[in-house]
Amino acid sequence: MPETIEQQPGSPFTSEEAIVLKALARTPEKKWWGDYRFLIALFAFLLSLFTSLISAYVSHLRDVHDQQSRFTVALGALQDLNLKRVELLKQYRNTVYEGQVSELITTQVNDALHTAAELGLQLGTNASTTDLVGLATRLYDTGESATAEKLLKFALGAAKNANDESLALRALGFYTIRMGRGSTALKTGEGYFERALDLDQKYDLADHPHLVAWIRSSAQIGWAGALAPTDCAAAQKHFGKGVKILAGAPKSINFDRARAGAKQQWITGIGGVPGCRPDAGTSPLP
Numbered sequence: 001m002p003e004t005i006e007q008q009p010g011s012p013f014t015s016e017e018a019i020v021l022k023a024l025a026r027t028p029e030k031k032w033w034g035d036y037r038f039l040i041a042l043f044a045f046l047l048s049l050f051t052s053l054i055s056a057y058v059s060h061l062r063d064v065h066d067q068q069s070r071f072t073v074a075l076g077a078l079q080d081l082n083l084k085r086v087e088l089l090k091q092y093r094n095t096v097y098e099g100q101v102s103e104l105i106t107t108q109v110n111d112a113l114h115t116a117a118e119l120g121l122q123l124g125t126n127a128s129t130t131d132l133v134g135l136a137t138r139l140y141d142t143g144e145s146a147t148a149e150k151l152l153k154f155a156l157g158a159a160k161n162a163n164d165e166s167l168a169l170r171a172l173g174f175y176t177i178r179m180g181r182g183s184t185a186l187k188t189g190e191g192y193f194e195r196a197l198d199l200d201q202k203y204d205l206a207d208h209p210h211l212v213a214w215i216r217s218s219a220q221i222g223w224a225g226a227l228a229p230t231d232c233a234a235a236q237k238h239f240g241k242g243v244k245i246l247a248g249a250p251k252s253i254n255f256d257r258a259r260a261g262a263k264q265q266w267i268t269g270i271g272g273v274p275g276c277r278p279d280a281g282t283s284p285l286p
Contacts, residue, residue, distance in 0.1 A: 074116040129164040177226040217245035225271025232276035
């Protein structure tokens with residue numbers, strides 16, 4: 001016979017609710033690991049959560065790959081436009097159309113540059129160090145130093161080896177010193193160059209002396225170029241150290257190119273600054 005309970009005056013429960021509560025009170029408590037229905041529901045939830053996370057991760061990778069493809073296309077378009085600009089300016093030089101052509105192609109180049117910069121900022125460390133440094137250099141040349149600095153910091157974070165990190169640190173050091181004002185910017189910029197000089201310790205390059213020579217000579221000459229407009233004596237000192245390393249480096253495409261660039265600075269001045277040339281104590285490269 002079904003159990004009946006009369007509703008008590010003032011009770012918040014009906015007689016049916018009271019019966020259910022009484023039955024629950026008599027039911028022995030189960031351990032959660034023995035409740036198979038609970039375990040099945042829990043495992044189903046965890047499987048669903050794991051599947052959702054995998055799906056979100058795959059979608060993220062797909063988005064990154066799409067952005068990388070667009071970034072590559074934007075950089076290619078920028079390079080093509082710069083080549084086209086040289087060609088068109090030569091073609092229309094000293095004609096009535098020279099000014100119009102120059103303005104039109106410059107606008108297109110700037111649009112492509114801004115598109116590439118936006119994609120670079122979206123990608124962050126998912127872009128390559130080389131691409132980000134090259135793009136940042138173009139932005140510094142157009143006066144957009146804030147965006148360029150962000151890209152260079154992404155470039156440093158994206159570095160996968162000593163060469164990458166050297167490139168990013170040298171660019172950060174150069175533009176921080178050249179574009180900055182005061183002792184704080186100078187100290188920060190020189191800190192980047194000091195880090196670049198010590199990369200052989202970070203990456204344990206004891207068995208790669210030629211790579212060490214490349215990294216250190218590049219850092220010293222880059223440091224010299226950054227300081228040349230404001231502190232020629234310090235620039236000459238760093239330039240001399242870099243040249244000394246290059247003089248003892250083996251023949252290779254990279255070292256030969258670096259030596260040619262250093263030799264040119266006896267003509268153009270250190271870092272392209274005519275008033276700051278290598279001092280007499282620095283032996284010219286052969």
